[in-house]
Amino acid sequence: MRFVPLFGVRVRHDYHGAATCGDLSCEPTPETLRLIARYRLRIREVPGGLTVLAALAADGQTPLVGLPRDELFAFHLRVRNADFALFTDLQELTCKTDPVFSNEALAASDRRTLDLTDRQSWNMEGFVVAPGDTKRQFSLAGNPLALDGDALKTPQAADFRLMPPAGTARITAYDAATKILTLQLGAAQPDLTVRYRVRPNRDRRFLADVELRYNQSMPAPGTSDAPFEIPFKVRAGRWAYYLVTDQKGDFSIVDTRSGTLSISFSAANRTTLNDFPDDPDPLASELSRQYPDLRRVRFLSDQAVPCSIATRSGIELRLGDQTLLRPLPNP
Template sequence: MKHVAIIEVLLKHAFYADQRCPDFAIEPSDETARLLRNHRCIVRSGPEGVRVLSPFDAAGQPFLPLPGDATLLFYIEVRGGDFAVVTDLTGISGRAAPVFTDAGAGTDGELGLAPADPARPRLPPGIVAAVEIRPGSAPRPAPFQVSFQARRARWAYYCVTDMAPAGGELTVVDASPAGAEGALRFSAATLDPADPTAAQIASRYPGMRCVYFVSDEPVAAREEPRKSIELRLGPDRVAGPLPNPSMQSPAKEDLLFQIVKYRAQPFQTP
């Protein structure tokens, strides 16, 4: 007798280069775990998702098929890490019981978020969302997937410089090849007098000025650094690649920043 996967749910996160979030854990609810044990199923779960394997007989049929009206419930838990920082939580924040369900799943197996239902019981503590699958009486070899999108925010660079305003034009430029998908554009912006970051820079770097650049559009966070963002003086690159703005130091909810320094005059030694 061999075991065959009858349910597979993959967890994907757009922030990570391989789309595998190391902070995920997915486990069946107590009731689902009991049902699967009673039908001799094996559950294999990890950060990448969960698989349910059922024993099949020599004729290629489930040895103990699940009831046709069975509903399998799995819980997605986030164990530490930066999930809340790097994830777009728009769809699930504020819900007592966000549930991804196979009802109406597309041909790609993508599970959709079920409409909010006040009658659903609140999820256990530490659970970010649930997954609900109705396998029916026939095996479903195609995997389902739950995709989390990366948080989007405008990127800002505070450029601290000793260069006088008449010394030339500083710009932040995405030097990606022409026509590259996802290329960013940055514009110089006026600093808000009440900006606490600008105030901190002024206190820390007296006698220097700060030039402020903001991306024209929100940028999806990603694990890999962009290697094409440069600080330029006229047509010349003077610093770069610039680091991605830190996910841990948001100036505002919809803006991330990085401080960079450019000295036109080298430090003088006695």
């Protein structure tokens, strides 16, 4: 029986450049495994991702089992490299309460980069209204979030919704400290149900989820792997070198590589720690304790440098015009 690619998923990380990123694995959920079995599909793990394969019928062209549109394939992203957070910019990811990479908004022949979205979780609570009440306060059992899911915001009355039939009732106030919701009620008011956003019960073993809807963004079976991409950006930080010496003179750090990608260590960011101790710098403080009688100099790069697996081999330590050490190790 012949199998052809149905779709693929690959992790792309700027840290690795054009090379394969093996820092994450893409694991199918139990529901997806049942989906794979139902439609006689196969999963082939590849470096940096996976490919889902479909069996072909006897004609060698059509799938053996037809796959209807809108079926959902879900996967978990698991971190395999303990140092992943050290070189990855996770700011956009950590702003999500339940991050999901999705193809929902992609169209046919569109870009292959998955969108990072936020899965929404909601809670509903019902309240009994006594006859004749015109104003009531209800204490919520759950823990509401702001409507946009931002856990740092304090929920307001506008973040809650009354589910129909609500009559003429309306929410007038919410006290986040006591979780008390105040409502103005109408005549012959029916019992009420309120809906609000909550923090999802997220599985912290995984970095994020991937949800791929079998929609128009999917290629025809067997036409190509056409993998969807999950992109990650690198962190950037200023490089620091520390020199401990008994020599005098003008020491400097120089990147001999020319062009816009070179790193500069100007005199403005060169500090003689004997004259200007920097107590908040733990390494500077430690060197001061270990080598109080020696000259201690810190060289700080002028700009933040993006993390990269590629080694910069042109950085050297100089005394005046004389090269003392080359290449210096990358921080």
